[in-house]
Amino acid sequence: MGFGSPQNLLYLAALPVLVLIYLRARSRRNLEVSSLRLFEEVLRVTPRGRRFQTDRLFWLEAATLSALVLALSGAYLKHRTASAGPARLDTLVFDLGASMGAQEGGQSRLDRAKQEAFQILARAAPDDRFSVIAYALEAELRHAESADRASIKASVAALAPVAVAPRPAALRAALMRAGGPSRIDLFTDRAVPETLMRDPVLSPRLHVHLVGARAENFAIAALDPGMVNTTPGMLTVRNFSDSLHTIGLEISVPNERIKTSATIPPRSQAFIRFGPLKHGGLVHARIATPDALAADNDRYAYTEGSQGRHALVVSPSAEVRADLSRILIAVDPQLSVIAVEPEQLRAGHEPYDLGAGQRLALVVMHDCYVRGIRAGARLIIFPSREVMVHLPVRVGRIVEHAQLRVAGFGGEDRLLVLGRARMIEPGPGVETLASGAAGSGMGTPAGAASSAVPMVVLGNGEAGRFAVVAFDVRNHLLLDPDRAGALIATVNLMKRLLAPLSLRIVSTGSWVRLPSAAAVRLLRPDGTATTLRPDGQRMVHFQALLAGRYRVEKPGEQVEVMANYYDAAESDLAAYPRASALAPAGDTQSPAFSVPTGATSTQPLGGLLMAFALALFVIETGILIARAPGRGKPHDV
Amino acid sequence: MIEARAFDPQVLAWLERLALGIQRSRSIRVGERSVGRIQGVGIEPENFRNYAPGDDLRFLDWNVFARLDDLVTRTYRATRQIEITVLVDSSASMGAPYEDDKLGLALLLAAALAYIAICDNNSARLVCFSRTRGGLHVQASPFCRRLETYPDLRPFVTAVRSRGDTALDEGVAAFLSERRPAGLAILISDFLVDAAEYESALARLLTAGFETKAIHVMGERESTGSFEAGLCMLRDAESGERRELVMAGEAIELYRAKVAELAQRLAGFCTRHAIAYAQAFGVASFERVMTRELPRLGVIR
Numbered sequence: 001m002g003f004g005s006p007q008n009l010l011y012l013a014a015l016p017v018l019v020l021i022y023l024r025a026r027s028r029r030n031l032e033v034s035s036l037r038l039f040e041e042v043l044r045v046t047p048r049g050r051r052f053q054t055d056r057l058f059w060l061e062a063a064t065l066s067a068l069v070l071a072l073s074g075a076y077l078k079h080r081t082a083s084a085g086p087a088r089l090d091t092l093v094f095d096l097g098a099s100m101g102a103q104e105g106g107q108s109r110l111d112r113a114k115q116e117a118f119q120i121l122a123r124a125a126p127d128d129r130f131s132v133i134a135y136a137l138e139a140e141l142r143h144a145e146s147a148d149r150a151s152i153k154a155s156v157a158a159l160a161p162v163a164v165a166p167r168p169a170a171l172r173a174a175l176m177r178a179g180g181p182s183r184i185d186l187f188t189d190r191a192v193p194e195t196l197m198r199d200p201v202l203s204p205r206l207h208v209h210l211v212g213a214r215a216e217n218f219a220i221a222a223l224d225p226g227m228v229n230t231t232p233g234m235l236t237v238r239n240f241s242d243s244l245h246t247i248g249l250e251i252s253v254p255n256e257r258i259k260t261s262a263t264i265p266p267r268s269q270a271f272i273r274f275g276p277l278k279h280g281g282l283v284h285a286r287i288a289t290p291d292a293l294a295a296d297n298d299r300y301a302y303t304e305g306s307q308g309r310h311a312l313v314v315s316p317s318a319e320v321r322a323d324l325s326r327i328l329i330a331v332d333p334q335l336s337v338i339a340v341e342p343e344q345l346r347a348g349h350e351p352y353d354l355g356a357g358q359r360l361a362l363v364v365m366h367d368c369y370v371r372g373i374r375a376g377a378r379l380i381i382f383p384s385r386e387v388m389v390h391l392p393v394r395v396g397r398i399v400e401h402a403q404l405r406v407a408g409f410g411g412e413d414r415l416l417v418l419g420r421a422r423m424i425e426p427g428p429g430v431e432t433l434a435s436g437a438a439g440s441g442m443g444t445p446a447g448a449a450s451s452a453v454p455m456v457v458l459g460n461g462e463a464g465r466f467a468v469v470a471f472d473v474r475n476h477l478l479l480d481p482d483r484a485g486a487l488i489a490t491v492n493l494m495k496r497l498l499a500p501l502s503l504r505i506v507s508t509g510s511w512v513r514l515p516s517a518a519a520v521r522l523l524r525p526d527g528t529a530t531t532l533r534p535d536g537q538r539m540v541h542f543q544a545l546l547a548g549r550y551r552v553e554k555p556g557e558q559v560e561v562m563a564n565y566y567d568a569a570e571s572d573l574a575a576y577p578r579a580s581a582l583a584p585a586g587d588t589q590s591p592a593f594s595v596p597t598g599a600t601s602t603q604p605l606g607g608l609l610m611a612f613a614l615a616l617f618v619i620e621t622g623i624l625i626a627r628a629p630g631r632g633k634p635h636d637v
Numbered sequence: 638m639i640e641a642r643a644f645d646p647q648v649l650a651w652l653e654r655l656a657l658g659i660q661r662s663r664s665i666r667v668g669e670r671s672v673g674r675i676q677g678v679g680i681e682p683e684n685f686r687n688y689a690p691g692d693d694l695r696f697l698d699w700n701v702f703a704r705l706d707d708l709v710t711r712t713y714r715a716t717r718q719i720e721i722t723v724l725v726d727s728s729a730s731m732g733a734p735y736e737d738d739k740l741g742l743a744l745l746l747a748a749a750l751a752y753i754a755i756c757d758n759n760s761a762r763l764v765c766f767s768r769t770r771g772g773l774h775v776q777a778s779p780f781c782r783r784l785e786t787y788p789d790l791r792p793f794v795t796a797v798r799s800r801g802d803t804a805l806d807e808g809v810a811a812f813l814s815e816r817r818p819a820g821l822a823i824l825i826s827d828f829l830v831d832a833a834e835y836e837s838a839l840a841r842l843l844t845a846g847f848e849t850k851a852i853h854v855m856g857e858r859e860s861t862g863s864f865e866a867g868l869c870m871l872r873d874a875e876s877g878e879r880r881e882l883v884m885a886g887e888a889i890e891l892y893r894a895k896v897a898e899l900a901q902r903l904a905g906f907c908t909r910h911a912i913a914y915a916q917a918f919g920v921a922s923f924e925r926v927m928t929r930e931l932p933r934l935g936v937i938r
Contacts, residue, residue, distance in 0.1 A: 028867070028868035028869055028870045028881060029865065029867065029868070029869050029870065030869075030870045030872065031734070031864065031869045031870065031871055031872070031884075032733045032734060032735065032871075032872045032874050033733055033734060033859070033871050033872065033873065033874065034730035034731070034733045034734070034739070034827055034829050034856075034859060034873075034874055034875075035730050035827075035829035035873060035874070035875065036871060036873045036876070036878055036880060037829060037895075037899075038829070038859070038892060038895050038896060038899070039871060039880065039882065039892060039895070040895060041891040041892070041894065041895050042882055042884075042888045042891045042892055042895075043880050043882060045888075045891070
């Protein structure tokens with residue numbers, strides 16, 4: 001039996017009050033009389049020992065009151081129905097967020113969680129069954145329900161923290177997957193949201209094991225490498241500890257290393273200038289001072305080292321040429337941007353001289369396509385149908401109200417209305433970076449789009465890397481503050497096209513897609529390797545869950561993927577939840593299994609108790625009517 | 638306590654206007670009230686006065702005539718007093734219920750009657766009796782014959798306490814064993830004993846030649862049954878027996894009927910035996926009893 005609102009049991013305090021009222025009503029007075037012979041007749045009709053007689057009305061009222069209080073307290077019965085499986089089931093849920101990798105006393109928080117889990121496994125009965133679920137960005141069943149203790153232990157031992165902040169939705173999903181009648185042992189280092197702790201169905205089964213304690217941590221929040229020989233770089237470092245610290249820093253690029261330090265007040269951040277760097281390439285910033293969490297101690301960025309790079313902007317629209325030129329210079333101030341009309345190029349006139357053997361770093365073509373331009377990468381915006389001849393992208397009809405799917409507030413996607421666009425369809429090996437819809441209405445919700453229409457694609461062709469943007473950018477679309485999503489997509493695309501092919505810098509948790517017709521070998525930062533096989537679009541993909549350097553080895557080619565991690569909430573290891581915030585906090589000493597497995601159903605008793613109280617009330621009324629003067633026996637004599 | 642009123646000057650002044658209705662006491666004159674000394678047969682010289690024709694020559698003082706040659710007659714105090722004994726039941730039942738102060742009322746009545754008797758040149762005394770573990774307990778005051786000695790009763794009256802069982806027959810027997818001249822006996826009690834006992838006691842007094850009067854004393858609450866409604870644990874003041882009952886409704890009526898039955902039975906016995914019977918139910922009834930009830934029954938004239 002249980003209670004949905006056990007606090008209402010306080011109303012049972014009315015029961016002693018009822019008893020007191022009853023006793024007071026039955027309280028007797030001592031009366032000394034001259035002689036009992038005066039009371040002979042009275043005593044003759046009064047039975048002896050009346051005080052100890054039970055009054056039916058009292059018992060009826062007490063029962064009515066109790067039934068009402070129990071109904072008010074949400075009393076329910078738990079039924080154990082027949083279970084096909086063994087007697088008990090426990091789901092071990094592990095938080096694999098970045099902070100679980102924080103080191104304390106030579107072991108990580110996850111290690112401590114594993115030890116507690118092992119203790120639970122050791123105390124369990126031989127026929128008890130366990131399952132293992134881990135969550136960070138997603139909830140993942142690591143081991144299905146099993147009584148094989150060795151297998152469960154191996155599954156737990158194999159758990160490793162990832163460099164991402166765990167999503168609350170993932171925690172909810174993990175607890176939902178743990179569902180059923182099982183006991184849930186949750187191992188985490190963060191307070192569980194109140195909504196989950198107060199869940200009437202979940203909370204009785206949930207046992208939270210908080211691991212970890214307050215720890216000092218520093219993190220690199222951002223890295224701006226600056227421009228080689230031109231502008232200094234900027235490193236943003238945060239001190240999450242409660243004390244002043246001098247933090248040692250190292251910034252390195254190929255053939256160059258800078259060592260510096262910064263004294264940062266407690267729980268604040270500092271901006272450390274360095275450079276300008278003398279060499280370009282992959283910039284690696286590192287915190288040299290030891291701290292609790294290593295994942296946020298490294299950060300990577302790329303700066304172009306070569307001087308005199310050129311970009312060409314081709315568009316029949318002068319305003320588009322101006323907008324794109326400004327954006328290109330903003331992306332890379334070292335670029336020399338040349339803007340021409342397509343007719344000038346088609347006439348065989350080259351309005352630039354790059355020198356012998358040189359080629360453009362990037363050519364941006366809007367609403368046109370000109371062959372024969374020597375460039376490292378091509379960006380085609382609002383493509384003409386001629387593109388299909390030269391690039392593996394099909395170009396379709398023009399739609400007037402194309403929409404771009406962008407990230408909105410609260411993590412939900414929304415559709416940004418852009419205007420005209422040419423429908424495109426990426427061919428094999430072409431990656432879709434952004435999609436949208438070809439709807440005609442304004443403000444169409446993302447979920448209402450009938451299908452995802454590719455809006456921005458990226459691929460490799462015979463003439464080098466290329467990208468195609470489906471929407472038109474006339475009328476200063478890219479500079480429209482209400483359509484910043486279009487500008488962000490374009491800028492990211494330009495960065496990708498200007499970056500070296502063999503290097504990708506991503507944030508942890510993001511998916512990395514690389515064109516490949518054959519299987520590739522992926523070497524992760526932790527040293528593990530795996531083989532990735534291409535999908536139907538001749539793309540291989542993986543999710544960068546660890547911070548650091550990934551290496552993708554393709555036949556005759558090697559791509560390095562640098563994953564940066566920073567999350568203010570996860571890096572703040574001093575913000576350890578107070579014990580009071582943990583309602584049914586896990587008690588590792590408590591019996592490991594209090595909840596039987598099998599189907600346990602709860603049957604509310606509120607209605608039954610109310611009916612019972614009503615019946616008692618009717619009976620009491622009947623007795624009172626029977627005792628009324630003129631009916632039944634005389635009153636109390 | 639209420640008995641202290643018996644020595645209140647105002648009450649005493651009021652009592653002086655009353656007289657006991659004694660049928661056989663004063664012998665010489667017939668009048669509503671005897672005031673002053675009346676010449677009569679006696680042995681106690683009182684005074685001398687000149688001889689008047691018709692005077693009994695037996696009382697002529699010859700020695701005075703021989704010396705002074707005057708005829709002087711000697712007068713004597715008449716022996717016309719009777720003894721009045723007020724018998725007060727001082728058993729424990731007279732002290733319950735405590736609020737009713739039945740014993741106080743009984744002693745007030747006894748002292749008041751004694752004072753009236755003394756005013757009539759009678760001698761009076763109070764006798765209280767009850768039966769305790771040590772046997773019959775009798776307290777008797779000395780006879781008071783003069784008003785000046787009446788205050789001497791006060792210590793006796795205030796010292797009486799209710800205790801023990803009612804012993805009417807036994808107490809009367811002890812009283813009669815003194816073999817005093819028969820006079821007036823007034824028995825004041827709640828008569829909460831078996832009828833046979835108080836009938837025996839009253840019969841003893843009559844047999845001994847006493848003019849007997851009975852005053853039935855009860856408390857205000859006791860006589861009216863004005864008990865607080867609810868569950869009560871009754872305790873008999875004399876036997877200590879306890880009984881529980883609910884005092885309400887019909888129980889009150891049954892109680893009142895019992896009180897009336899007891900009083901009626903006692904009154905019937907007194908009527909049949911020419912015993913003046915009066916009821917003094919409640920302290921507040923003192924004045925009414927003295928001025929209406931007792932004169933109506935001839936206890937007081």
